[in-house]
Amino acid sequence: MSESRAIEDLPDNIRIPLQQILKSFPIGSDFKTQFIIEATRLACGDYAIADIKMLSSMLTELRVGLDVFKPYQLRRKVSLFGSARTTDHDPRYLQAHRCAKTLTEAGFMIITGGGGGMMKAANEGATEAESFAININLPMEQKPNPIMIGSPRHFYCQYFFTRKLFFLKESDAVVLTPGGFGTLDEAFETLTLLQTGRNPPVPVVLLEAPGDDYWGPFVLSWVRRLVNDKLINAEDQQLLYHTDNIDSAVSYIADFYVNYHSFRYVASCILLRILNPMSADAMHRLNAEFSDVLSEGEIEQVFNWPKSDDARYTQLPRLRMHLDRTRINVLSQFIRRMNALYLLDQ
Numbered sequence: 001m002s003e004s005r006a007i008e009d010l011p012d013n014i015r016i017p018l019q020q021i022l023k024s025f026p027i028g029s030d031f032k033t034q035f036i037i038e039a040t041r042l043a044c045g046d047y048a049i050a051d052i053k054m055l056s057s058m059l060t061e062l063r064v065g066l067d068v069f070k071p072y073q074l075r076r077k078v079s080l081f082g083s084a085r086t087t088d089h090d091p092r093y094l095q096a097h098r099c100a101k102t103l104t105e106a107g108f109m110i111i112t113g114g115g116g117g118m119m120k121a122a123n124e125g126a127t128e129a130e131s132f133a134i135n136i137n138l139p140m141e142q143k144p145n146p147i148m149i150g151s152p153r154h155f156y157c158q159y160f161f162t163r164k165l166f167f168l169k170e171s172d173a174v175v176l177t178p179g180g181f182g183t184l185d186e187a188f189e190t191l192t193l194l195q196t197g198r199n200p201p202v203p204v205v206l207l208e209a210p211g212d213d214y215w216g217p218f219v220l221s222w223v224r225r226l227v228n229d230k231l232i233n234a235e236d237q238q239l240l241y242h243t244d245n246i247d248s249a250v251s252y253i254a255d256f257y258v259n260y261h262s263f264r265y266v267a268s269c270i271l272l273r274i275l276n277p278m279s280a281d282a283m284h285r286l287n288a289e290f291s292d293v294l295s296e297g298e299i300e301q302v303f304n305w306p307k308s309d310d311a312r313y314t315q316l317p318r319l320r321m322h323l324d325r326t327r328i329n330v331l332s333q334f335i336r337r338m339n340a341l342y343l344l345d346q
Contacts, residue, residue: 006034006037006041007019007037007040007041010040010041010044011044014040014044018036018037018040021036022036022037039059042055054159057158057159058158058159058162061155061156061157061158061159061162061163062162062165064155065134065155065157065162065166068132068152068153068155069132069166069170072109072153074312075107075108075109076107076108076109076172076173076257077108077109077110077111077132077170077171077172078103078108078109078110078111078171078172078173078174078175078253079110079111079112079167079168079170079171079173079174079175080096080099080100080110080111080112080118080119080122080174080175080177081112081113081118081167081174081175081176081177081179081182081183081186081187082096082117082118082119082121082122082176082177082178082179082183083117083118083177083178083179083180083183084113084115084116084117084118084119084142084179084182085116085117085180086117086118086121086178087117088120088121091209091210091211091212092118092177092178092208092209092212092214093117093118093121094121094209095177095207095208095209095210095244095246096118096121096122096125096177096207097121097122097124097125098125098246099122099125099175099177099207099246099249099250100121100122100123100124100125100126101125101126102246102247102250103126103175103250103253104125104126104127104130106250106253106254107254108172108173108253108254109126109130109131109132110122110123110125110126110130110131110132111131111132111133111134111166111167111170111171112131112132112133112134113133113134113135113136113142113163113167113182114133114134114135114136114142114144114145114148114154115135115136115142115143115144115145116143116145117179118177118178118179119133119145120145120146120147123145123147123148124145124147127147128147128148128151128153131147131148131151131153132153132154132170133145133147133148133151133153133154133155134154134155134156134157134163134166134167135154135155135156135157136156136157136158136160136163137156137157137158164186164189167186168189168190168193168199168202171202172202172253172256172257173202173203173204173205173253173256174190174202174203174204174205175205175207175249175253176190176204176205176206176207176215177207177208178208178212178214178215190204191204191236191239191240194239194329194332195232195236195239195328195329196328197325197328197331200262200263200264201263201331201332201335202256203241203252203253203256203332204239204240204241205240205241205242205243205249205252205253206218206219206240206241206242206243207243207244207246207249208242208243208244209244210244211244212244215242216242219240219242223236223237223240233329235327235329235330235333236329238329238330238332238333239329239332255336255339256332256335256336256339258339258342258343259274259275259276259278259338259339259342259343260272260273260274260275260335260338260339261273261274261275261313261316262313263331264309266320268322269320269321269322270320270321270322270323270331271305271318271319271320272318272319272321272334272335272338273313273316273317273318274316274317274318274319274338274342275316276317276342277301277303277317278301278317278319278338278341278342278345279341279345281345282338282341282342282344282345283299283301285341286299286319286334286337286338286341287299289337290330290334290337293323293324293327293330293334294321294322294323294324295322295323295324295325296322297321297322298321299319299320299321300319300320300321301317301318301319301320302317302318302319302320303317303318305318319338
């Protein structure tokens with residue numbers, strides 16, 4: 001819808017000043033124009049006060065979160081989920097602590113929910129300087145853990161949906177440690193968004209303490225049952241990596257980014273930004289091995305992508321493909337195979 005049509009039904013005392021604002025303000029983006037128009041229409045609409053309050057709080061949380069993460073956009077980050085009830089000397093706590101510490105040593109920052117238990121373990125292992133904490137306002141009041149109190153990388157959300165948006169939007173991997181309903185909710189939301197292509201492909205690790213068996217029944221019973229009953233595809237199992245070995249978990253995450261950089265949709269195509277060009281032989285092998293998941297054409301390597309892409313990444317090569325959207329769940333496998341072929345050429 002054009003700008004004029006989007007605001008033509010607004011009252012004159014709103015529409016005319018809004019037109020002047022849109023003409024004089026250096027917005028520089030059609031999306032910013034649309035944002036201002038929609039915010040104005042919401043403010044002028046006959047909505048319940050409770051709904052406007054929710055929208056206002058939501059926008060504030062999004063703005064605050066974007067400001068917190070903005071200086072760290074070029075840093076890889078891992079969200080670690082787990083119970084707030086785990087005690088400091090529990091083997092699960094110690095495992096989360098060691099995992100976060102090892103991830104930061106590998107160059108990753110850590111994002112948690114900012115509370116106690118496994119969240120505290122991860123922030124403590126990573127240290128405040130390498131951590132983020134996204135706390136939540138709850139009736140029982142989840143207090144920030146002592147590691148993150150006063151940190152510029154700690155903020156509160158009123159709503160779970162804005163909080164979970166940042167967990168996944170800002171993460172390059174997810175580590176799921178033992179937890180209750182909240183952890184399982186975060187696990188299933190992560191898997192749903194990956195399965196449906198609504199989140200860029202990222203590694204997901206189910207991490208246990210040595211000798212523990214929290215995730216075993218989930219993988220060996222629940223996931224297997226879902227596959228056997230044809231409620232998920234067999235490839236969906238590849239979205240998860242189950243281990244009690246920290247070095248293995250960290251390698252699984254770090255190896256995903258050996259040559260893969262990032263992902264985006266462009267019209268009917270999928271683009272994978274990569275750090276280094278692929279050889280002709282590697283491209284031939286990718287096409288031979290993954291031709292069955294394409295809806296048309298071949299996997300192409302392209303350079304000098306148009307200016308519509310993020311200017312920070314103009315120098316990166318891309319792999320472009322028309323992926324059958326019902327096979328979006330194979331992207332992680334494709335990325336790992338692409339990385340392996342790149343390493344073979346080195």
